[in-house]
Amino acid sequence: MNLNIDIxxxxxxxxxxxxxxxxxxxxxxxxxxxxxxxxxxxxGAFAGMRDLALQAWFYGASPTAxxxxxxxxxxxxxxxxxxxxxxxxxxxxxxxxxxVGNQGNPFPNKPGTRIRIGVWI
Numbered sequence: 224m225n226l227n228i229d230i231x232x233x234x235x236x237x238x239x240x241x242x243x244x245x246x247x248x249x250x251x252x253x254x255x256x257x258x259x260x261x262x263x264x265x266x267g268a269f270a271g272m273r274d275l276a277l278q279a280w281f282y283g284a285s286p287t288a289x290x291x292x293x294x295x296x297x298x299x300x301x302x303x304x305x306x307x308x309x310x311x312x313x314x315x316x317x318x319x320x321x322x323v324g325n326q327g328n329p330f331p332n333k334p335g336t337r338i339r340i341g342v343w344i
Contacts (some may be wrong), residue, residue, distance in 0.1 A: 225341035226268055226306070229329040230261045234281040234336050236292030237299065255300050258336070262304035269307045269340060276315040276343040277301070283323040283334025294318040297338055306340065315343045 235254035240247050269275060279297050281290070297318075298310040307313070321328070329337050 224268075225339055226265055228262055228265065228338045228340075230258055230336040230338070231330050231333065232257070232336075233334040234284040234288065234293050235296065236284075236288045237296035239292070252296065255296050255303065258297060258300035259304040262301055262306050262338075266305045269342075270305070271308065272342060273312045274343045275307060275313050276339075276341050277313050278316070278339040279318040280327065280337040281318065281320045282325060282328040282330070282336065284320050288320070290318050290320050293320070297336065301338075301340065 232254075235252065237255065238250040238252055240249045277294075277298060279294055281288075281293050284290075284293055294316065298313060298316075301307045302310055323332055323334055327337070329335055
């Protein structure tokens, strides 16, 4: 079983952790909440499943955006939307940063993200 989710809008990376007065925290990211909203319709799709694969294609992300932080935001949003139980169950993951005009973009000539989640065999 594979699940494809397309999310319109410019991909935004997860913010890096901050340290203030000896306490570590990660700033809230509104974009993560928006991505999770798109995933909510698939809530429970992989509940109780382990050995998952997650692929992501980021169309039109900033050239300075770290791909691993883009990917981490998608993984955390999938957990927040309860599509998967925990991102520790992702045993295979890949991402690609592509230009907006790239073939395969679900939103031709506009920024967006395509996510595929499935059971790793």
